[in-house]
Amino acid sequence: MKEDHKRDHKSGKSFLRIFSFRWTEHRKRKNEFRGNDEFAKGEEALATGDSKSAFEHFEKAARLGNAEAQCALAWCYENGDGVPKDLLQAVKWWRKSAKQGISTSQLMLASHYENGESVMQNTSKANKWYRAAAASLYKEAEQGYAGAQYLLGELYRHGKGVKKDLNEAAQWYRKAAEQGNAEAQYALASFHLHGIYVDHNPAKAVKWLKESAMQGNADAEFTLANCYEHGNGVLESKKTAFNLYLRSARHGNRVAQYYLYQFYESGNIVRKNEVKAFKWLYKSAKQGYRDAAYELGLCYANGKVVCKNMSKAIEWYQVAAEGGCFGAWYRMGQYFMYGDKAERNERKAFQCFEIAAWGNHTEAKYELGLCLDQGKGVLVKNKAKAAMWFREAADQRHPGAIYYLSTYYEAIRQTPENRKMAKMLLHDAANLGFAEAQYALGTRYYNGIGLRKGRIEGIMWLLKAAGQKHEKAYAALMQYIELGGKEVQNALSMYARRGNPVAQEVVSHFKDKQAIEAITYP
Secondary structure (H helix, E strand, C coil), X not given: CCCHHHHCCCCCCCCCCCCXXXXXXXXXXXXXXXXXXXXXXXXXXXXXXXXXXXXXXXXXXXXXXXXXXXHHHHHHHHHXXXXXXXXXXXXXXXXXXXHCCCHHHHHHHHHHHHHCCCCCCCHHHHHHHHHHHHHHHHHHHHCCCHHHHHHHXXXXXXXXXXXCCHHHHHHHHHHHHHCCCHHHHHHHHHHHHHCCCCCCCHHHHHHHHHHHHHCCCHHHHHHHHHHHHHCCCCCCXXXXXXXXXXXXXXXXXXXXXXXXXHHHXXXXXXXXXXXXXXXXXXXXXXXXXXXXXXXXXXXXXXXXXXXXXXXXXXXXXHHHHHCCCHHHHHHHHHHHHHCCXXXXXXXXXXXXXXXXXXXXXXXXXXXXXHXXXXXXXXXXXXXXXXXXXXXXXXXXXXXXXXXXXXXXXXXXXXXXXXXXXXXXXXXXXXXXXXXXXXXXXXXXXXXXXXXXXXXXXXXXXXXXXXXXXCHHHHHHHHHHHHHCHHHHHHHHHHHHHCCCHHHHHHHHHHHHHHHXXXXXXX
């Protein structure tokens, strides 16, 4: 759980972390007077929260060729601010502004080409615009603009438009951080926490995290909370940690929101509260955090806090699956294979299991083996591939896979080595609690099939299987107590006296039947 935030990237724009738009830091240009009044009106409208009016003023200025307004207009389209979201229009205006040298527009255009968003993915064009952005940002950074210094540090950190150089990145982060740039302060703190081209110094990291958190940086608040929770660079304080997680969550950090779900769910740090837990889980999932989406799917699937709704569960599993959660692929496979009859689709189930299996999900490997073994979701059975997946799952100690692997050793050419391996695997699966293996082992011991005959040991394994609601095992016990003579009756009576509920039920049923027969046939 504590490592999740390190791999989370809330921004959809590649490596960029642009949380606010600041066109005031761009260098002056000769055509600035064109549409400048409309652009200023747009800024004023935006400052008062009137996004629609701001958009209208930006559009007028942009059509007059004002580069800053074009950048602002693209931002509105990109984020659906004052106008419906339209990435095609956003790219159009990013391009116009980028050609006039606006560094933010060059970065955003590069990101679109890199990710193939509303344009054909093109690494060459992405690199071209990253290089242009690096050149523009360098000039602005040299003039002392903190925002440009931070973004230039980002380019050096990730090797976009410039050769990757973490030392150079750290220097630009420091310059921007000393000017109060919250993002740079957070980035510099991260470097100090991990000793990246600066001294490993958690105390210094905490200093910069506090500076950034004071400006409302949600990521800084989250990382600072983590430091307080574990006493990293600061005295441990669970209460302070929780308050900072709460601030970060309220400022929109989806991982912090997921942490709050876990705290309220487990009762760790705060009193357990499933309603509050669900509230934060939903917020995190709505922002696309895959772990939260998966847990939310489980809530709907199991009817926890909310009414059971498999359609909703599948919706959230899909969100989690798109984020790379193999557990979600497995759950969807289960639904399509064993869920509502109207929704069953063995082909879809097989595909879901296959994706999860390649993602090293143990249960999915086992289910994939079953599909191939039984011909579900595939055109023809494939015992060889089934055996491969059973072995993969067996290596991860899946009891069902171990059992089926034992049957494969029994089916192939009978040699002493294969028989020995089959017995070993069957015992292994039974000891791990797989009911079918316990039933098979019980009947074999009882009847002496491939094993030394031992009725008492056979009864023991059948009781274990029946205790897991294995119907055949229960039926076998009912048969054996009637036909097995005193040895079996005494064994079951012994297990009944020791408190085994299945043995008690079997013995009671047998005695009742004897009493009835004694009355019917005196």
